């Protein structure tokens with residue numbers, strides 16, 4: 069295969085601060101043990117089993133609050149950010165933000181101090197939050213934003229949920245080789261986030277699956293280059309991964325950097341559609357981990373199927389790229405390099421259930 073196109077390198081231009089934040093977030097992930105907001109309300113009264121096992125006992129949310137948002141002004145707030153701003157710091161309630169049909173043209177941040185927030189739209193075709201920042205755009209300080217700060221919606225809080233809503237970055241798609249056009253639609257940096265029936269639309273770097281445990285169910289994710297990227301520990305189930313690549317594209321760039329990190333992307337029962345040729349996974353981190361199981365591939369997969377990102381650091385010896393019981397006309401190409409393995413049941417097993425993200429403790433059975 070010819071040398072990897074230049075544009076693939078641009079993602080690695082992440083500043084040190086961001087790397088430190090990511091590291092501290094991933095170190096923090098994995099300590100607490102509790103249920104999701106809804107799940108918690110079912111079980112909390114009788115579940116005393118976690119007390120005593122941990123030094124600091126988990127205290128779940130109590131109480132509910134509903135905040136309504138309507139871009140036409142017929143609700144509590146006209147913008148999503150105003151609704152988030154109305155949630156107090158150190159929030160301890162389940163807060164349901166109902167977002168009426170409409171297009172919300174705003175950049176939204178859910179800070180780490182506001183856990184237990186749910187965004188619920190009127191359908192992913194009907195409720196859309198969008199913005200248009202690119203990595204090379206200048207921020208308030210006059211410096212370039214860089215990829216991680218371009219997200220139209222950024223969530224740093226734990227226990228975030230989104231249902232039936234779309235997130236877009238409407239910056240134009242770059243032509244291959246253009247620099248600084250990374251444009252994130254959504255960034256999730258909080259732990260235990262759940263997404264159902266959501267849409268993620270962009271081109272290069274659409275979904276920043278940055279850090280923490282995440283579960284994406286029946287979502288639609290569209291982009292061109294590395295359109296799912298980061299160091300999250302995530303399961304994508306029953307999702308459509310849709311490529312709009314023109315000359316070359318790639319689905320997932322996973323950034324696991326240590327052999328004992330639990331992060332990785334597990335795609336289960338997904339559909340890969342759109343245009344190619346497309347790498348299905350790229351070794352963003354030295355120990356990148358990506359598994360596709362029971363996934364259908366249209367005939368869009370590039371020869372070789374996978375990319376080692378830079379061809380110099382022997383990532384093809386340290387990554388874990390796997391395929392299990394995949395189908396479709398593109399499936400053969402996904403087995404196209406010797407370092408992407410066809411898994412047997414025992415090896416695939418950890419990537420086939422919500423236990424991959426410790427989901428039993430925070431995802432209700434009806435949601436998984």
Ligand SMILES: *[C@@H]1O[C@H](CO)[C@@H](O)[C@H](O)[C@H]1NC(C)=O
Nearest residue numbers: 113114115116117118119120
């Ligand atoms: C839960 O455990 C705590 C500490 O062990 C105890 O004080 C409390 O009474 C228990 N609550 C219930 C509902 O069992």
Ligand SMILES: *[C@@H]1O[C@H](CO)[C@@H](O)[C@H](O)[C@H]1NC(C)=O
Nearest residue numbers: 188189190191192231232265
């Ligand atoms: C989300 O949309 C799906 C499909 O239209 C629907 O079945 C479901 O009830 C919706 N969920 C919520 C919470 O609105």
Ligand SMILES: *[C@@H]1O[C@H](CO)[C@@H](O)[C@H](O)[C@H]1NC(C)=O
Nearest residue numbers: 379380381382383384406407
């Ligand atoms: C692995 O990558 C190195 C360069 O990092 C390359 O020389 C080698 O041929 C690759 N091995 C395989 C099996 O692709």
